[in-house]
Amino acid sequence: IDLSVTWLGQAMPGCLYNASGVWCREEEELEAVRASAAAAVVSKSATLAPRDGNPEPRYCQTPLGSINSMGLPNRGFDYYLDYARRYRYGSGKPLFLSLSGLSLDDNCAMLRALAEEGLPAVPEVNLSCPNVPGKPQLGYDFAATAEALDAFDAAYPGLYGVKLPPYFDPAHFAAMAEILNRHPRLAFVTCINSIGNGLVVDIDSEAVVIKPKDGLGGLGGDYVLPTALANVREFYRLLPGKDVVGCGGVKSGREAFMHILAGARAVQVGTCLYHEGPGAFARISSELAVLMRAKGYRSLDAFRGKLRTL
Numbered sequence: 001i002d003l004s005v006t007w008l009g010q011a012m013p014g015c016l017y018n019a020s021g022v023w024c025r026e027e028e029e030l031e032a033v034r035a036s037a038a039a040a041v042v043s044k045s046a047t048l049a050p051r052d053g054n055p056e057p058r059y060c061q062t063p064l065g066s067i068n069s070m071g072l073p074n075r076g077f078d079y080y081l082d083y084a085r086r087y088r089y090g091s092g093k094p095l096f097l098s099l100s101g102l103s104l105d106d107n108c109a110m111l112r113a114l115a116e117e118g119l120p121a122v123p124e125v126n127l128s129c130p131n132v133p134g135k136p137q138l139g140y141d142f143a144a145t146a147e148a149l150d151a152f153d154a155a156y157p158g159l160y161g162v163k164l165p166p167y168f169d170p171a172h173f174a175a176m177a178e179i180l181n182r183h184p185r186l187a188f189v190t191c192i193n194s195i196g197n198g199l200v201v202d203i204d205s206e207a208v209v210i211k212p213k214d215g216l217g218g219l220g221g222d223y224v225l226p227t228a229l230a231n232v233r234e235f236y237r238l239l240p241g242k243d244v245v246g247c248g249g250v251k252s253g254r255e256a257f258m259h260i261l262a263g264a265r266a267v268q269v270g271t272c273l274y275h276e277g278p279g280a281f282a283r284i285s286s287e288l289a290v291l292m293r294a295k296g297y298r299s300l301d302a303f304r305g306k307l308r309t310l
């Protein structure tokens with residue numbers, strides 16, 4: 001059973017890696033993911049300057065997944081760029097740097113710095129990054145997204161990707177695809193980021209479960225799987241020549257199989273990784289291999305994007 005993936009001119013020994021934000025803020029965490037059965041590593045979304053993030057509790061696990069309003073706590077871009085400079089490709093696992101600048105200028109400054117370092121990692125620009133206050137996140141502001149991608153093309157000469165928020169309307173899938181398809185070096189989209197601004201209520205305390213934003217936070221886990229699969233399948237269809245990375249609701253070989261069936265080139269694990277730790281990658285990989293063997297598939301190419309309609 002071959003779980004390897006070749007994309008972006010790189011080979012990955014498998015198809016699973018972490019979702020940005022989970023087990024990837026500190027170098028020790030990044031190294032633990034790299035040393036695990038994960039096939040790649042992505043860092044916590046970086047801002048130019050280090051950030052403490054929001055007051056705790058800012059993350060909460062629930063029976064159906066997770067809710068978080070971390071507030072972009074990260075060590076600052078130079079910390080992750082330094083890690084990228086020293087990153088040992090010996091393990092054959094690509095490194096992605098997630099970027100979430102607080103302004104378009106910050107995102108472009110980080111992209112330019114990455115280019116000047118000789119592209120030691122592939123950027124995954126987080127389109128859930130904050131926009132002008134009072135406006136929706138960048139990924140929900142189509143004009144701002146179009147402008148940002150033009151600026152990214154000018155700032156960075158290599159292949160890059162974007163992390164997309166979930167979309168819920170065919171007109172939004174079409175509008176985003178039209179913009180994304182203008183950018184040939186935009187090589188992949190990662191679908192999806194958490195479903196924004198959910199509210200989890202604890203009936204015993206009669207209170208919300210996280211402190212920031214009066215309890216509003218991004219949802220992950222079982223809550224988001226159908227939305228994640230829909231975004232993977234729609235953008236797989238709408239972005240010819242680009243790769244889609246599946247993210248959302250993966251906790252076993254079953255959901256990884258679903259994401260690849262929907263068209264995912266590779267699959268990220270977030271909420272499940274937060275709770276299980278990097279051992280999750282070996283478990284999910286073996287579950288996926290068992291599932292493939294039972295179905296007679298010897299590689300991911302044998303079923304990628306082959307989700308049947310009725």
Ligand SMILES: CC(C)(C)CCc1c(C(=O)O)[nH]c(=O)[nH]c1=O
Nearest residue numbers: 069070071072128129130194218
């Ligand atoms: C939500 C933002 C803080 C604007 C970006 C960082 C981020 C966070 C976060 O750091 O709160 N959490 C997520 O689930 N997804 C994200 O993209």
